[in-house]
Amino acid sequence: MVPALIISVGSLLLPETPNSMIERGKNEEAKAKLKRIRGVDDVDEEFNDLVAASESSRKVEHPWRNLLQKKYRPHLTMAIAIPFFQQLTGINVIMFYAPVLFKTIGFGGDASLMSAVITGIVNVVATLVSIYYVDKLGRRFLFLEGGIQMLICQIAVAICIGLKFGTDGNAGQLPKWYAIVVVIFICIYVSGFAWSWGPLGWLVPSEIFPLEIRSAAQSINVSVNMIFTFIVAQVFLTMLCHLKFGLFLFFAFFVCVMTVFVYFFLPETKNVPIEEMVIVWKEHWFWSRFMSEVDYPGIGKGGPTTHVEMAKGDYGSKLV
Template structure:
């Protein structure tokens, strides 16, 4: 039996905190590399003579790479393990950062952003799973949300960096990302494998050893391992996700992933400086105001990390989404009434800040957590690939069309449209997203198998369908 109190050897909550912190560095890179483009784009447009389409392509290249990366990462993580897959993502972060920082043409810039996208997609797919599979049920929410906190901290860091380096080269803005990529690669080399992946791979004693390190007692670890083995199955094919018993998990997780983007959060994040400039702020003031948006996202995510384990995932979403609807309605009104400059500009800032807090503190907090929780172990990697793929596919569509949408509909109608999608998201959560707070991953799998997973009982749903 291992000595849990060996000097210099982390165990229990200390080890799970360390695992979550190192792993979440992938989220930091995720946020920084997606967010820095909003500041760098102001310089890139001038240096490479980019028109609106060119700016959208450079912005969106990283999203296309992320879409490819997340869809491929599921099968890879099932074969070689969660930890090694994160290390591959870290290596891609390093490569992409070197290439983007030295790009001399638009083509190389786009290729480099694609490489970074592969890394981001892989990280978004596997890091939440890795943390969820290591964490105890009562702490799983806040630890997985730590990944999203790292994402928004990375976004905020990119806004701060963009402002501080506004008179320096955009190459330095991108190059700063090499340090956290190196930390992620080296740090992951010292972390244990996921005990659930080990068990699924038939490495039962190795899984027991890891669980005994990350739980408060050997007895608790052994009980959890027995529960894992009881629900143990071989790796399932992609077709398993289409089976009726898995479908409620697919609906809830993919729905949240799509709505996280269609409600407009990344559209606001990518083009925040442009929105503020159109509202009457100068370029420097627009960049500085974007920093405030990033800070708001950090505080909203910290709050969400507390709320998911206190209120619950579903309750958090239902309490926060109405605020996002109101904020976007106000934002749309300020643009429709051309309230730019003076008090109108500050109403715009307040509306963007409020929307950012309500949306980031709800859907953006829940997306990776719910996706990592709801799938059965046998197809968790593939299920999370679909969650991440849905997220990045929707993100690609939004980032490619936001500026064009604003030009055709006007900013007012665009934000009113996003307000309507947020209202729809409230209804979707009410009907399809269950509460997962405090339940083990194996308990959630049992709920899927016995038909009690969805908040609306299947029999009730069938009765309502017949009535219609």
């Protein structure tokens, strides 16, 4: 009940976004809000871009059909890959079954519960780190750093548990100091997730989808996330019984794969307005092959780079 109350009260204090206001016809309020967000009065160009994007999105009748178009292949890929990898980091294994894990590696009942509380606190504090640095260091940096940090910690935990319990799991309880070392590695792992794949797994999809496909793409993003949350929660205990310490290596493998995926396929979106995100894909070494000149004339090659410039160049029908 307490978290529900916090969310309910917080929702009353949550401000509307300029995009939301424009879509509901509150243009003057949206402009005032945009000035407050940017801290400057000269926001006309960005405001006009937002209005043009909103008008273009209203003309879209089939967002699901549009999402399957070739030019939205990068967006569809990210809508599936990011939430998939987010759950295959193994974070929910830690958060759902932390008391079980800590009791297994040597903590008593009360101590294991306290250890779970500790990991929760670490998660919250590390998320605050992400809030502060995400626009300073960039999304890719946090994704990559967090992935490497989680990979190292999972391998370390697997080695610690493997050396003590082996494959039969009958080596008795861990010494206190040994168990504390394992908990420290797990906390470092949780912090790595909390300032990278945790918040960014939701932030990046929310800012890369154009308005005309956002509803469909976000639906896929959330659905994939929830489906794999369910699957991981259901199979974890069975996997723990069969794989023992190898379970951490299983998730470490996916952390390695997702880190490589981000390095090669996820462009940096820091400080890029949503309505100009197409430029990022157009200039990417791989995704540019899906962004044809027919769909986005001139973008990324010295041509118009914003909705306003595209309109001036008689590209009104080709708004992003």
